[in-house]
Amino acid sequence: MKSHADIFLHVSHAFEGDLERRRNLYRSHLHYFTPDDTVVDIGCGDGIWLELLRDAGIRGVGVDQDPAKRSICKSKGLDVLDAANFDMIGNALTAFHLVEHLEPMQVIELLSNWRWNKILIITPNIEHPSVHGTFWKDISHVRPYPSCVLVEILKExxxxxxxxxxxADGWDVVVYGERSRK
Structure with a gap:
């Protein structure tokens, strides 16, 4: 019999979407980063973004709580850590389809780390009419984050x-913030 945790992890990954489609969407965000960056990808999943970073000559470190997803990443030769053992490294943060799984204070704590000079967030666009019908299919979603809220948090x-x-035809919001060097 499957454990409650195994059932939860399976259901929470059931609607991730096509691998190649995600790869093509994520590829368009590589321009935000340079080989001088170390990108920490929180909720790295199966490592698509980490592979793209590696192929572009940018160091990426994945963090995920799901041991099956970490195993997939490790089998691809990707650098990945358990979320419970996560040590804040790097100067850039990416969170693709992660913030909607967190309470507001958790999002603020994650994004306010002084090390982040660059932050890239992708989340479902709750303002898109079709997202209303799909958002809650992922049982691990806590709340939607409209782009204006994420923009304000990044400024703060x-x-x-x-x-x-x-x-993705308006289905996703992409928010990018950068701290200017003085």
């Missing part, structure tokens, strides 16, 4: 330059 945690857009 010290990102001087913040931009928001959509991708």
């Amino acid at each position: 945690v010290g990102m001087n330059s913040v931009e928001a857009t959509t991708q």
Whole structure:
């Protein structure tokens, strides 16, 4: 019999979407990072983004609580850590389809780490009419985060330059913030 945790992890990953489609969407965000960055990808899942970073010559470190997802990443030769043993490293943070799984104070704590000079967030676009019908299918979703809320949080945690857009025909919100070097 499966454990409650195993059932939860399976159901929470059941609607991730096509691998190649995600790869193509994520590829368009590589321009935010350089080989000088170390990108910490929180909730790295199966490592698609980490592979793209590696192929672009950018160091990426994945963090995930799911041992099956960490195992997939390790089998690809990717650097990945258990969320419970996560040591804040790197200067850039990416969180693709993660913040909607967190309470607001958890999001603020994650994003306010002084080490982050760059933050890239992708989350479902709750303002898209079709997202209303799909958002709660993922039982691990806690709440939606409209782009205006994420923009405001990034400004409050010290990102001087913040931009928001959509991708995937408007289904996703993409918010990027960068701390200007002084």
